[in-house]
Amino acid sequence: MKILKTQVGIIGGGPAGLTLALLLRRQGIEAIILENRSREYVQARVRAGLLEQNTVDIYKTLGVADRLLKEGQQHHGVYLSFNQERVRIPFGELTGGRNITIYGQQEVIKDLTDAWLAGGGEIYFETSATRIEDFETSTPKIYFEQQGQAGVLTCDFVAACDGFHGIGRKTLPASAYQEYTISYPFSWLGILAHVAPSTHELIYAYHERGFALHSLRSEKISRLYIQVDNDDHLDNWPDDKIWQELALRLGTTGWELKTGPIFEKSITPMRSFFTDNMQAGRLFLAGDAAHIVPPTGGKGLNLAVADVKHLADGLQAYYQQNTLETLAAYSATALKRVWRAQDFSHFMTTLFHKQAEHGSYQYQLQKAKFDYIKMSEAYATSIAENYVGLPFEAFEKNI
Ligand code: FAS
Ligand code: PHB
Secondary structure, eight states, X not given: OEEEEOSEEEEOOSHHHHHHHHHHHHTTOOEEEEOSSOHHHHHHOOOOOEEOHHHHHHHHHHTOOHHHHHHSEEESOEEEEETTEEEEEOHHHHTTSOOEEEOOHHHHHHHHHHHHHHTTOEEETTXXXXXXXXXXXXXOEEEEEETTEEEEEEOSEEEEOOOTTSSHHHHSOGGGOOEEEEEEEEEEEEEEEXXXXXXXXXXXXXXXXXXXXXXXXXXXXXXXXEEEOTTOOGGGOOXXXXXXXXXXXXXXXXXXXXXXXXXXXXXXXXXXXXXXXXXXXXXXXXXXXXXEOOGGGSOHHHHHHHHHHHHHHHHHHHHHHOOOHHHHTHHHHHHHHHHHHHHHHHHHHHHHSOOSOTTSHHXXXXXXXXXXXXXXXXXXXXXXXXXXXXXXXXXXXXX
């Protein structure tokens, strides 16, 4: 039996786990990460691409943002399109200069892993946490398996950053939380293509044939998505059919979609999942382990980072001021932003996805929202501040 010991045991080497480990190191708090996949696998996983201002600021503070600032694409606005009519939300102007940066999640993982290891951090790849015990005591234990060898990691606290399918949430007593689930009646077919982006900013488009999103990864790689049925399959989508649909749905007068070789395709269902409590004893959930949002708001990765910022604040208070108070309030603090993100993601999802025929009540409401965006700076500002991410202090305010 392999015996490990540390202050904070972290399950999961994704954005949540790696960011938490680096935040703790900054406070002189020790951590060990157990990651059940290989380093190559985790660093190759194509997922999110939109980083909020808060996330970029946290990575700058951690000193891991050099490549992100050099290679990431900072955006000061976004295009919203409805039936081929396009309007731009200048979020820089509307939010006092807060912006987003487009930078692939796999690049974030590479930068964070390099920084963690370069500073002597321990991460055990291909090591699966199999159960968590004694989390109601002051010495919780994470049992794990590494290439057939059993082991145990004894720690002061467990951070389950192990994603939606991890063991963390399943270890919480069922009585400790209520869960909320929404499954949307559509999915996203996402592609990566070797082609320069057709606009310098993102386009979210409603079209009567369905939603489409134009995003990017660099000056040479575009990232695009289209709404498909939940039972659709990649076999039904040869490249030329994908480009035709994208050109139709994203189109507007005087604009042409560039096409090129597609090198990655995947279909992801749209769903929301939430728990109303993210902790029990000395076990804490963070990121996708506790919540899933539809990617229409670009919030998943950013929520994971915000969760661990709050968790790190609580752990710092314990080790430096010997108080458990901040940790006791972790769920309540994190969930304020989680529900704000869910509301915004639901707004963007229901506004831009085809759910009912043109002329229906649902469609007229969608169109009325879009018409209101065009005429109201207040409404556009609300969208802008949610999209770039509200600053942490915004959640302390009562106007
Ligand atoms: P993650 O799932 O990233 O990481 C959890 C880690 O824990 C994984 O590496 C896993 O291998 C490991 N693990 C699990 N069980 C374990 C065990 N028992 N022992 C050890 N390790 C274990 N978000 C956006 O904002 N925009 C998007 O466009 C977007 N697209 C997405 C597409 C897909 C297909 C998916 C699945 C998610 C997408 N997301 C998107 C959301 C995504 O980016 C997540 O929000 C983000 O990865 C959350 O990070 P973590 O909470 O760290 O969880
Ligand atoms: C992406 O670039 O992958 C992306 C951007 C914005 C979203 C979702 C995904 O809302």
